[in-house]
Amino acid sequence: MENPAFRHLSIDTLTTWLDADHPLTVVDIRDPASFAAGHIPGSGHLDNDSVAALLEATPRERPLVVVCYHGHSSQQAAAWLAGQGFNEVYSLDGGFTEWEHRLPGRVERGGP
Structure with a gap:
């Protein structure tokens, strides 16, 4: 059985x-x-302007976790990134909204 893309x-x-x-x-x-209002510590902001740098600088063998608001949009982005050759791509279930709700002390504030 083949593994899913993410x-x-x-x-x-x-x-x-x-x-x-x-x-x-x-x-x-x-x-x-x-x-900027809040994100998982150590995470980077990814958008159309920064995706090229991510593709160039990130080792394909390193696990890649994609975060969105609720865990829905991240699935599409994760599938696309898996198609770019990343070996392990994950979509965070519940997204940042659930992260902030469950772990309010583990939210970093500040711009991209």
Whole structure:
């Protein structure tokens, strides 16, 4: 059976990975104002202007986690990124909204 282009990732698993300094890249595809208002610490803002730099600089073997508002739009972006040759691409279930609700102390503020 063939693996899907991307996988779903729970907030609990992402938290475990971040706490263990698991090597990964986290990208947030929400609009710049929403990203500046709050995002997962260590995540980068990804949009049409920054995607080329991501594709050039990010190792394809490093897990890549895509975050959006609620975990829906990130699925499309994750599928597209998987098609760009990334080996492990994840869409964060619940998105940033659920992350902020469950882990308000683990939200970074500031612009992209």
